[in-house]
Amino acid sequence: MGRICIPDYEYKERIAKASKMIAERGLDVMVVASTESDYANARYFSGFWPLFERAGVAISATGDAALLVGPESAVFGRDFGKLEKVFVLKEFRESADPAYPELQADTFADVFKNIGVSGKKIRIGLGSYVECTLPIYEGLKSAYPDAEIVLCNDIMVELRKIKSVNELACIKEGFRIVEIATDEVIRNLKPGVTELQMVGIAQKVIYEEGAEYEGLPMYVFSEASTRHAISRSRYREIKKGDIVQLNLSAKIDGYSPAIGLPVSMGPLAPEKRELVQFCLDAHNWTKEQIRAGVVASDIAKGFYNLFEEAGYKENFVYGPCHGTGMIEVEAPWMETTSDYKLEENMTFQVDTFISGPTFGCRWEIGASVGKDGCIAMTDYLKKGIIEIDV
Numbered sequence: 001m002g003r004i005c006i007p008d009y010e011y012k013e014r015i016a017k018a019s020k021m022i023a024e025r026g027l028d029v030m031v032v033a034s035t036e037s038d039y040a041n042a043r044y045f046s047g048f049w050p051l052f053e054r055a056g057v058a059i060s061a062t063g064d065a066a067l068l069v070g071p072e073s074a075v076f077g078r079d080f081g082k083l084e085k086v087f088v089l090k091e092f093r094e095s096a097d098p099a100y101p102e103l104q105a106d107t108f109a110d111v112f113k114n115i116g117v118s119g120k121k122i123r124i125g126l127g128s129y130v131e132c133t134l135p136i137y138e139g140l141k142s143a144y145p146d147a148e149i150v151l152c153n154d155i156m157v158e159l160r161k162i163k164s165v166n167e168l169a170c171i172k173e174g175f176r177i178v179e180i181a182t183d184e185v186i187r188n189l190k191p192g193v194t195e196l197q198m199v200g201i202a203q204k205v206i207y208e209e210g211a212e213y214e215g216l217p218m219y220v221f222s223e224a225s226t227r228h229a230i231s232r233s234r235y236r237e238i239k240k241g242d243i244v245q246l247n248l249s250a251k252i253d254g255y256s257p258a259i260g261l262p263v264s265m266g267p268l269a270p271e272k273r274e275l276v277q278f279c280l281d282a283h284n285w286t287k288e289q290i291r292a293g294v295v296a297s298d299i300a301k302g303f304y305n306l307f308e309e310a311g312y313k314e315n316f317v318y319g320p321c322h323g324t325g326m327i328e329v330e331a332p333w334m335e336t337t338s339d340y341k342l343e344e345n346m347t348f349q350v351d352t353f354i355s356g357p358t359f360g361c362r363w364e365i366g367a368s369v370g371k372d373g374c375i376a377m378t379d380y381l382k383k384g385i386i387e388i389d390v
């Protein structure tokens with residue numbers, strides 16, 4: 001059986017869909033930009049994931065496209081990317097800001113001309129505004145001072161929100177690997193090991209099982225660090241009585257699912273059990289609400305009400321779901337202001353986090369939206385609260 005991945009024809013289909021939307025918006029061209037950590041939009045069209053430098057893709061309203069890379073990625077981009085046209089622009093250089101005085105770099109004018117965009121008073125869409133660095137924006141303005149530059153992030157959200165059969169296969173394969181990694185970490189958890197040692201065990205497993213990289217910077221937190229919604233593992237030694245938070249992931253051809261759960265080193269203390277059980281109950285409540293046709297804000301409002309009614313309003317940070325796919329956290333979010341309806345084959349991480357005074361916890365899995373309900377992509381959390389005999 002071949003490796004699970006996105007086939008080449010699907011990249012061409014994505015460009016064709018994007019060009020149609022670009023034309024409908026009255027744009028001449030759309031540019032998306034990506035970094036090493038937030039690579040999704042450029043990789044979505046080109047298969048290319050930059051290292052150190054930035055990368056981008058330009059797509060014309062007539063359906064032509066080109067990969068844009070920094071000065072050190074010319075050969076890299078041609079070898080790894082799916083697009084025949086590759087241009088080297090200084091605007092996509094790395095953050096150390098080298099000058100490359102000998103380089104005869106391409107310009108945005110070279111790129112646009114080659115993909116069939118003519119004229120000076122054109123309309124340029126920015127499909128990934130947050131990842132568009134100042135040098136990239138200034139490069140566009142320099143090449144096209146009379147152009148109108150508009151935001152069109154919604155095009156990328158629309159393109160990426162419904163997952164294809166191949167995308168779903170990549171995500172499911174990632175979950176298969178993460179389940180194995182999570183089992184192995186739990187088997188090795190004992191007093192005296194460090195958080196970072198446990199991350200190392202997970203990394204070994206995901207690569208042995210076929211992942212191309214971590215789906216997110218994996219972490220194992222313990223005790224006070226579990227209050228952090230975002231943090232990093234440390235050299236702290238795990239102790240008897242600790243609550244340990246796992247969030248492990250595996251990337252398959254760019255797709256990045258994750259599993260998150262708390263583990264208790266010994267019997268869970270009663271004061272901890274109450275918070276952990278509430279968080280799990282809220283997580284399961286969310287899964288029961290997910291189905292095609294439901295308005296996202298209705299779920300988010302109900303989720304927030306759970307915290308209010310249980311007396312945990314001050315412990316609320318976010319929730320209940322965020323989109324997932326090429327980036328473990330991607331649009332659309334599910335928030336109290338989200339007015340969109342859920343559609344079949346949208347994918348979310350059901351991400352339930354609570355931060356208490358001395359510890360916190362997160363229960364998290366991936367799920368796709370089905371016509372009649374939530375389709376969990378892993379059953380790992382059905383094990384409930386795990387208490388290790390230490």
